[in-house]
Amino acid sequence: MRRGNDGATPSxxxxxxxxxxxxxxxDYERLDGRVxxxxxxxxxxxxxxxxxxxxxxxxxxxxxxxxRACLVIRFPRMTLDSARDAxxxxxxxLRPDIANRLAVVLVMPDEKELWLDPKSDPIVEEIAHAVxxxxxxxSTAERTSFEISRKFFEIWKVLLEAWLSRGDALxxxxxxxxxGCSIPTVMHGIDLLARRGELSGxxxxxxxxxxxxxxxxxxxxxxxxxxxxRTLWFADTSGRPEPVALMRRIQRAKPVGIALxxxxxxxxxxxxxxxxxxxxxxxxxxxxxxxxxxxQFIKNIDPALQQTDSKDTAVLAVHQLSRAVTLFHENxxxxxxxxxxxxxxxDLYELGFREQFADLIRTLRQEKPV
Amino acid sequence: xxxxxxxxLVLQLVANHVPPELHQNILLVGSxxxxxxxxxxRANQPVRTKDADVIVQxxxxxxxxxxxxxxxxxxxxxxxxxxxxxxxxxxxPMSELDVIRLHxxxxxxxxxxxxxxxxxEQREPKLEVAVQLRDGYYMIPCFKFMAVLQSxxxxxxxxxQYASPALMAxxxxxxxxxxxxxxxxxxxxxxxxxxxxxxLALAFLTPSDKLFQWHEMWWSALxxxxxxxxxxxxxxxxxxxxxxxxxxxxxxxxxxxxxxGLLSGKNVTQDQFRVAGARLLTDVVRELHDLAGxxxx
Numbered sequence: 117m118r119r120g121n122d123g124a125t126p127s128x129x130x131x132x133x134x135x136x137x138x139x140x141x142x143d144y145e146r147l148d149g150r151v152x153x154x155x156x157x158x159x160x161x162x163x164x165x166x167x168x169x170x171x172x173x174x175x176x177x178x179x180x181x182x183x184r185a186c187l188v189i190r191f192p193r194m195t196l197d198s199a200r201d202a203x204x205x206x207x208x209x210l211r212p213d214i215a216n217r218l219a220v221v222l223v224m225p226d227e228k229e230l231w232l233d234p235k236s237d238p239i240v241e242e243i244a245h246a247v248x249x250x251x252x253x254x255s256t257a258e259r260t261s262f263e264i265s266r267k268f269f270e271i272w273k274v275l276l277e278a279w280l281s282r283g284d285a286l287x288x289x290x291x292x293x294x295x296g297c298s299i300p301t302v303m304h305g306i307d308l309l310a311r312r313g314e315l316s317g318x319x320x321x322x323x324x325x326x327x328x329x330x331x332x333x334x335x336x337x338x339x340x341x342x343x344x345x346r347t348l349w350f351a352d353t354s355g356r357p358e359p360v361a362l363m364r365r366i367q368r369a370k371p372v373g374i375a376l377x378x379x380x381x382x383x384x385x386x387x388x389x390x391x392x393x394x395x396x397x398x399x400x401x402x403x404x405x406x407x408x409x410x411x412q413f414i415k416n417i418d419p420a421l422q423q424t425d426s427k428d429t430a431v432l433a434v435h436q437l438s439r440a441v442t443l444f445h446e447n448x449x450x451x452x453x454x455x456x457x458x459x460x461x462x463d464l465y466e467l468g469f470r471e472q473f474a475d476l477i478r479t480l481r482q483e484k485p486v
Numbered sequence: 487x488x489x490x491x492x493x494x495l496v497l498q499l500v501a502n503h504v505p506p507e508l509h510q511n512i513l514l515v516g517s518x519x520x521x522x523x524x525x526x527x528r529a530n531q532p533v534r535t536k537d538a539d540v541i542v543q544x545x546x547x548x549x550x551x552x553x554x555x556x557x558x559x560x561x562x563x564x565x566x567x568x569x570x571x572x573x574x575x576x577x578x579p580m581s582e583l584d585v586i587r588l589h590x591x592x593x594x595x596x597x598x599x600x601x602x603x604x605x606x607e608q609r610e611p612k613l614e615v616a617v618q619l620r621d622g623y624y625m626i627p628c629f630k631f632m633a634v635l636q637s638x639x640x641x642x643x644x645x646x647q648y649a650s651p652a653l654m655a656x657x658x659x660x661x662x663x664x665x666x667x668x669x670x671x672x673x674x675x676x677x678x679x680x681x682x683x684x685x686l687a688l689a690f691l692t693p694s695d696k697l698f699q700w701h702e703m704w705w706s707a708l709x710x711x712x713x714x715x716x717x718x719x720x721x722x723x724x725x726x727x728x729x730x731x732x733x734x735x736x737x738x739x740x741x742x743x744x745x746x747g748l749l750s751g752k753n754v755t756q757d758q759f760r761v762a763g764a765r766l767l768t769d770v771v772r773e774l775h776d777l778a779g780x781x782x783x
Contacts, residue, residue: 353757353758354761354765355754355758355761364694417768419767419768420761420765
């Protein structure tokens with residue numbers, strides 16, 4: 117279920133005659149509106165199955181023109197027999213004119229096996245085929261060495277941003293949209309965080325949030341951050357390195373797709389941020405398709421900047437962000453936006469400002485109303 | 487050969503040697519003024535010049551030029567010898583007339599060179615005006631773009647006025663929209679190379695927070711002194727530097743001049759010098775073009 121680089125919606129893994137649903141109650145619908153599909157790959161138990169089924173049943177009741185409503189559901193911790201029995205018992209309770217229009221595609225934890233009901237319906241087979249293809253694609257490309265992969269890193273950063281800002285727990289589809297990856301990829305990430313005990317109890321309701329600051333993953337992620345963020349370092353060749361002047365040059369040039377992070381970003385988040393001076397400017401560069409960025413804008417900021425392998429001599433660090441949604445904090449005055457707090461924390465950590473890093477986490481968590 | 491002099495000392499001497507009632511007509515320009523302004527950035531390094539360029543104010547004040555020169559001669563100031571300064575019996579041909587360069591009575595440490603301030607109607611980049619002193623005719627050069635030096639004048643600790651480095655840079659940039667073909671006398675060095683190198687040296691010495699203000703000063707001065715031409719002149723600014731940066735030989739000459747002058751003792755490399763030029767284009771010239779509503783080519 118890879119998401120296209122062209123910014124296509126997740127419906128791109130569905131057959132071409134499907135699109136994102138116009139109503140919020142289901143995920144996808146056939147272009148003629150006669151088939152709807154709801155996807156719940158983050159289901160935890162029978163309750164999720166019942167909830168999904170009832171939602172589709174109500175829709176079928178209200179929309180007699182819909183001839184098929186299909187639930188695609190994945191249970192990471194249920195056997196096929198249990199899931200199949202639960203589905204059958206539930207549908208037996210429904211009126212025949214509703215139950216006969218319902219369908220299910222059960223995705224089992226190993227994702228090798230799908231169970232369909234009804235089995236011989238071409239519509240359901242088409243949907244199951246799309247699900248199967250998407251799972252196979254993602255399994256080869258994304259599941260290999262998934263632990264602390266770049267995609268996982270992005271999923272985790274989005275969850276951490278929500279935790280720092282005391283935002284709502286996130287649904288799988290939220291994470292899919294924000295990170296720009298497939299549903300299975302998100303589920304793998306969720307599973308990994310769950311195994312590490314870093315998720316809160318929100319998980320039971322199909323929403324995911326971090327339990328607390330995920331120290332274990334953070335330290336692993338921070339250690340690999342230069343690689344995952346594909347950080348580029350730039351030195352000042354003028355003979356007079358002045359990060360503050362560089363900051364002003366960035367504000368003047370206002371390159372598209374960048375945000376300020378590092379110490380400058382930390383001061384934005386916390387006006388009492390405890391550090392004298394600005395040793396380096398950190399910016400986050402949005403490269404949503406993950407391609408090699410065009411770095412011409414660097415010379416446009418300051419012709420004195422030259423790429424270097426030595427981070428110790430760098431006055432500018434450019435960290436690349438490849439997820440679908442930037443989470444940049446735009447400034448009303450039109451000046452260069454700020455990166456989200458997680459990028460800023462990673463910058464501080466990389467700079468070695470551990471005390472300030474810890475203080476900023478406390479500040480971010482305390483200043484927001486619970 | 488020029489010697490190294492302490493710019494602060496020379497300003498003190500000029501203030502002492504020139505009668506106080508003439509101070510109001512005097513505006514110091516050139517490397518001495520720049521070295522004085524940047525004495526902190528240059529760590530009080532001496533500067534290799536003996537030439538105290540003096541513009542006589544106000545604009546078109548040729549009568550005052552004559553009065554000042556005659557008064558100094560009456561006070562035993564002496565025409566320079568190494569740099570020719572002799573009277574000519576006629577007011578033409580202009581090529582025979584010397585610029586007025588005078589040593590003070592008791593020292594050869596410096597000399598002043600008198601320049602005129604152009605009238606607004608001056609069209610020529612350089613106008614040479616013949617003036618008659620008691621012993622004959624001399625010449626006062628008036629550079630059109632030095633008109634901008636009337637703005638933002640600075641006051642030295644000894645009370646003498648000197649030109650703003652930002653506007654000295656602008657005057658040079660306006661005077662050299664291209665490298666041109668004029669050479670410094672008896673050398674193979676382009677005049678533009680030396681003057682534009684001076685601009686880069688000024689930019690290098692200017693702290694960033696000040697450099698970021700140059701474009702506003704430039705645009706304000708252009709509008710004030712060249713109302714109808716301001717936009718066209720703004721559009722030309724910077725292309726001499728572009729040409730300099732693209733001409734290895736001219737850049738080398740510019741670097742050599744700058745590092746033996748204003749940048750002496752700063753250990754500036756040629757790469758850093760080139761970067762100072764490129765930065766001037768992005769930090770100041772591009773901003774000027776934006777302000778003036780002209781596009782950077």
